[in-house]
Amino acid sequence: MEVKNICCIGAGYVGGPTMAIIAQKCPNIKVTVVDLNEKRIAAWNDPNVENIPIYEPGLASVVAEARGRNLFFSTEVDKAIDEADMIFISVNTPTKTYGVGKGMAADLKYIELCARQIAQVSKTDKIVVEKSTLPVRTASAIKDILDHTGNGVQFQILSNPEFLAEGTAVEDLHNPDRVLIGGDTTPEGHKAIQALVDIYANWVPKDKILTTNVWSSELSKLTANAFLAQRVSSINAMSELCEKTGADVNEVAKAIGMDSRIGPKFLKSSVGFGGSCFQKDILNLVYIAKSYGLNEVADYWEQVIIMNDHQKRRFAKNIISTLYNTVSGKKITFLGWAFKKDTNDTRESAAIYVADDLLSEHAHISVFDPKVEEEQIYFDLNYLDTRSESENKQGVIVAKDAYTACKDSHAIAVLTEWDEFRTYDWQRIYDNMLKPAFVFDGRNLLNKNELEKIGFIYQSIGS
Numbered sequence: 001m002e003v004k005n006i007c008c009i010g011a012g013y014v015g016g017p018t019m020a021i022i023a024q025k026c027p028n029i030k031v032t033v034v035d036l037n038e039k040r041i042a043a044w045n046d047p048n049v050e051n052i053p054i055y056e057p058g059l060a061s062v063v064a065e066a067r068g069r070n071l072f073f074s075t076e077v078d079k080a081i082d083e084a085d086m087i088f089i090s091v092n093t094p095t096k097t098y099g100v101g102k103g104m105a106a107d108l109k110y111i112e113l114c115a116r117q118i119a120q121v122s123k124t125d126k127i128v129v130e131k132s133t134l135p136v137r138t139a140s141a142i143k144d145i146l147d148h149t150g151n152g153v154q155f156q157i158l159s160n161p162e163f164l165a166e167g168t169a170v171e172d173l174h175n176p177d178r179v180l181i182g183g184d185t186t187p188e189g190h191k192a193i194q195a196l197v198d199i200y201a202n203w204v205p206k207d208k209i210l211t212t213n214v215w216s217s218e219l220s221k222l223t224a225n226a227f228l229a230q231r232v233s234s235i236n237a238m239s240e241l242c243e244k245t246g247a248d249v250n251e252v253a254k255a256i257g258m259d260s261r262i263g264p265k266f267l268k269s270s271v272g273f274g275g276s277c278f279q280k281d282i283l284n285l286v287y288i289a290k291s292y293g294l295n296e297v298a299d300y301w302e303q304v305i306i307m308n309d310h311q312k313r314r315f316a317k318n319i320i321s322t323l324y325n326t327v328s329g330k331k332i333t334f335l336g337w338a339f340k341k342d343t344n345d346t347r348e349s350a351a352i353y354v355a356d357d358l359l360s361e362h363a364h365i366s367v368f369d370p371k372v373e374e375e376q377i378y379f380d381l382n383y384l385d386t387r388s389e390s391e392n393k394q395g396v397i398v399a400k401d402a403y404t405a406c407k408d409s410h411a412i413a414v415l416t417e418w419d420e421f422r423t424y425d426w427q428r429i430y431d432n433m434l435k436p437a438f439v440f441d442g443r444n445l446l447n448k449n450e451l452e453k454i455g456f457i458y459q460s461i462g463s
Contacts, residue, residue, distance in 0.1 A: 001085065001127075001191060001192075001195050002195075003029060003085045003127070003195050003196075003199060004028070004029060004030065005029070005030050005083050005085050006019070006022065006029055006030070006031045006032070006085070006086050006087075006088065006199075007032050007033075007083070007084035007087045007088070008031070008032070008033045008034070008087075008090055009034055009035075009077065009080075009081075009087065009091060009114050009117075010033075010035060010090035010092070010131075010132070011033045011035035011037070011041060011044055011053075011073060012035075012040075012054070012090065012092065013164075013166060013169075013276065013343075014090045014131055014164065015035075015088065015090030015131065016033060016053075016054050016059075017054060017056055017164070017170065017173060018088070018090070018162065018164075018173060019033045019071065020062045020063050020071060021062060021170070021173040021174065022199065023066035023069075023070050023071035024062050024065055024066045024071075025202045025203040026070075027070055028070075029070060030070050030072070031071050032072045032073075032074055032080040032083075033072070033074070034073075034075065034076065034077045034080045034081075035075065035077075036075060037075075040053050041073050041074065041075050044063075049063050049064045054344070055342075055343060055344040055371045056166070056167070056169045056170055056343065057168075057342055058170035059169070062170060077117065078117070081117065081118055081121045081122065082121050082123065084126065085126065085127065085195075086126070086128075086129060086195065086199075087126055087127070087128050087129065088129045088131045088160075089111060089115075089128065089129065089130055089132055089142075090131040091111065091114055091132055092110055092132070093108060093110065093132045093280070095280050095284075101287050103283070104283040104284070104290075111132065112145065115128075115145040115146055116145055118146065118155075119145055119146050119151075119153075122151070122153045122155075123151070123153065124153065125154040125155070126155050127155075127156045127158060127192045127195060127196070128142065128146065128156070128157050129159075130142070130157070130158065130160065130161075130218070131160055131162060139157045139158075139159055139182075139214045139215075139218065142157050143157045154188070156183065156184065156188055156189060156192035157183070157184070158182065158183045158192055158193060158196055158214070159180075159181070159182035159214045159217035159218050160179070160180065160182075160196060161180055161217060161220065161221030162221075163176065163177065163178070163180075163224060166275060166339075166342070166343035166345050167340055167342030167343045168342070176208060177208070178209070178210050179200045179204055179208060179209045179210065180217050180220055180221075181193050181197060181200075181209065181211050181212075181217065182211070182212045182213055182215070182216055182218065183211070183214055184213075184214065185213055193211050197211065222282075222285050223285075225277045225278050226278075226301060226304070228266050228278065229273055229278035229279070229282055229308070230301075230304050231265075231266040231267060232266055232270075232272075232273045232308070233273075233303075233305075233308050233311075235249065235253055235266075235267045235268070236269055236270070236272065236307060236308070237307055238252060238269070238462070239311075239461050239462030240311075240314070240462075242463060243462060243463065247463075248462065249444075249461065250269070250444060250462065250463065252462075253267040253268065253269065269444065270311075270350070270417075270442060270443050271311060271312060271315045271350040271354065271415060271442030271443070272309075272311040272312040272350040272353075273308055273348075274339030274340070274347065274348040274349040275339045275345065275347060275348055276345065276348065278308075278348075279305060279308070280348075282301050282302075282304055282305055283302075285298075285301050286298045286301050286302045286305075289301070309353075311350075312350045312353045312354055313353070313357060315350070315440070315442055316353075316354045316357035317357075318440065318459070319332065319358065319411060319413060319438075320361055322438060322440075322457075323411060326361070327358055327362070327363035328361060328363070329363075329364065330363055330410040330411070331363075331365075331366060331408060331409040331434075332363050332364070332365050332409060332410065332411050332412075333365075333366045333367075333368070333405045333406045333411070333412045334354075334355065334365060334366070334367045334368070334369075334405075334412075334413050334415050335368060335369075335402060335412060335414045335418070336351060336369050336414060336415040336416020336417070336418055336443075337349060337351045337352075337369040337372045337377055337380075337416065338371060338372050338418075339416070340417065341416055341418045341419065343371070344371040344372050344373075346372055346376055346377070346380050349380070349416075350415055351367075351415035351416065352380045352381065352384070354415065354442075355381060356381065356386055359381075359386070359387065359391075359392070359396070362395075363395070364395060365395060365397070366396075366399055366404075366405045366406075367396060367398050367399065367405065368398075368399045368401065368402045368404075368405035369416060369418075374398040377396065377398055378398075381396065402424055402429075403424075403425075403428065403429065403432070406429045407433075408432065408433065408434060409434065410433070410434050410437075411438035411440060412429070412433075412437075412438070412440070413440045413442060414439070414440070414441045414442050414443050414445055414446065415443070416443065417445045421445060421446065422446060422447075426446075426450070426451060426456075430455055430456060435455075436457050437455065437457065438457045438459070439456045439457070439459070440459050440460075441459065441460040441461070442461060443461075444460045444461055446460075448460065
């Protein structure tokens, strides 16, 4: 079938950029992104494209090219569903915080609500595409809901997981390593798969578009993120050993990264991985393994998360112990709050957990991040529910620039690897800090020799 109308439910970090690229590359297809969050949709429609709610290098120009031509952002969910030939589900699937599977299983309530809304509104046959990261066999649950509406509409369910790295999402979408599409092995399933293949084939080489059954597609996404996260936790485990033995984790990473069987990617030691996918997907994998009685498999993957949590906690403990075993009443400056550079996404950012530990020790925290808004920083801390909102407000100040953030502080903690941090006038920063002035580099970003020459006491991960 030829797809002329696409609807995407969810205007977040996956839905927004993905649909913008599809609209850019397929000008003959009308693409409508819908979301119930009026503030977010208003931001996507802001006349100044620099104000769109997702920060990704290159995304604003893509939106500027396609918006109003064949790319639209709306809160009229039912209308977009009704008009669409193909519907992408790209809503949040957080880890459950309640009930069976609490702390591990994905919370699928938003997915189910989407499926029920699609079933209720649809009057014509639809292809429904899972774009959110989902546990294996979610497609069958969606299909059960859609097929039992009694209104005679035929639905085909496809799995099309995203493999985007935030900060490089536009490049990843323009030149993907692969596009994975899973669907039913029936003739109708093959037709639906081909309809989505034809969309991506407008710019992706055919040999990079892989088709599988729907279960393999769903599991491939979880597996890919688990393997990447495992590498980060592995090198971080080595970083602690390096600190005890006098080795340098950067030298170790370079040496093993030159082994062609291993390769250099995801071997950069840090304060720990964050983002919306790694932890959530591994916990999903753990939950699935446990549900099938595969306890050794579950324990193996859970250790990746345990190591990551340990890395964040020990970074905070190191700050406390270095500052003479107390940070009470001391000002600690955080440079960076996003989970990585070139994004304003803060989900599972190491900064949140380091801040939480330091606040529990009565530190005063000053934060500067070039792209993260003040309200998001307070939201992240309040979500942990460790203390009251007013206590978080008292303990954390969000600064408009780095120099203000660093003034009169006892120590600086680098939590995000923003390139601009390297270019700062570090002599000026040092002159305005209390002495001795400490820098704890959680991203191995700064030049140790230069900072020590100025007078800083510098500590980094893994050396």
